[in-house]
Amino acid sequence: MNELENVPVHVSIIMDGNGRWARERGLERAAGHIEGVESVRACTEAAVEYGVRYLSLYAFSEENWGRPQEEVNALMALMFKSMMAELSNFLENGIRFVVLGHRERLGDELNALIDDCMEKTAGNTTLTLVIFLSYSGKWDILQAAKKYAREILEHPEKADGLLSIDEEAFGRYLVTDGIPDPDMIIRTSGEMRLSNYLLWQSAYSEFLFSDVLWPDFRKEEFRSALLAYSKRDRRYGKVK
Numbered sequence: 001m002n003e004l005e006n007v008p009v010h011v012s013i014i015m016d017g018n019g020r021w022a023r024e025r026g027l028e029r030a031a032g033h034i035e036g037v038e039s040v041r042a043c044t045e046a047a048v049e050y051g052v053r054y055l056s057l058y059a060f061s062e063e064n065w066g067r068p069q070e071e072v073n074a075l076m077a078l079m080f081k082s083m084m085a086e087l088s089n090f091l092e093n094g095i096r097f098v099v100l101g102h103r104e105r106l107g108d109e110l111n112a113l114i115d116d117c118m119e120k121t122a123g124n125t126t127l128t129l130v131i132f133l134s135y136s137g138k139w140d141i142l143q144a145a146k147k148y149a150r151e152i153l154e155h156p157e158k159a160d161g162l163l164s165i166d167e168e169a170f171g172r173y174l175v176t177d178g179i180p181d182p183d184m185i186i187r188t189s190g191e192m193r194l195s196n197y198l199l200w201q202s203a204y205s206e207f208l209f210s211d212v213l214w215p216d217f218r219k220e221e222f223r224s225a226l227l228a229y230s231k232r233d234r235r236y237g238k239v240k
Ligand code: IPE
Pocket: 015, 016, 017, 018, 019, 020, 021, 059, 060, 061, 064, 075, 189, 214
């Protein structure tokens, strides 16, 4: 299976283009989101097959709350339904399921299901599947800074130590604590922007922009992305 020399540890995807996929077919935008779930399933399977250890998916941004209420409701209902349906698959295939983002903005019912899925899969080690829900990069950095400031205010005796914080230690205040930075960030649908995704964590990620719309991004596209990654030369500012 593994024709790849250099498999990224963490692949992250900005799943974009569901609305356009539906419009091209004369369907409601929701139909694109529903079809997109099949791509999530396909890419998760491919990640397991290729030995990728972390797959993270940008599913809903803080900015996406500004979409029409009907679409927001449809997306949240789809998240709920998909999590309910996939839990047994996560358990069977050793997938640890994690949701990161501004959880307070999600409903109680969805939060309870997320907690349940996270607890039940916490011991799995084959693949960690991270869903970024109500997430934005600036929000993440800001919540980290607030947590950090609160620690100084509550423990003034520790202020000196806290003020000598380094990048690695600051990274532990981000919601991605414990998850390695993404080696590759893929964005589908031809858009070439980060849309407030992992701003801090993407400092040295390889970017791959694909014209394929997310509902059409399946195993073959995932494989091509891994192949492209294996040809990249990561220098980290040094001379090789
Ligand atoms: C991505 O597809 C899904 C979410 C952002 C929730 P879009 O809904 O953004 O689809 P386009 O970009 O309008 O085609």
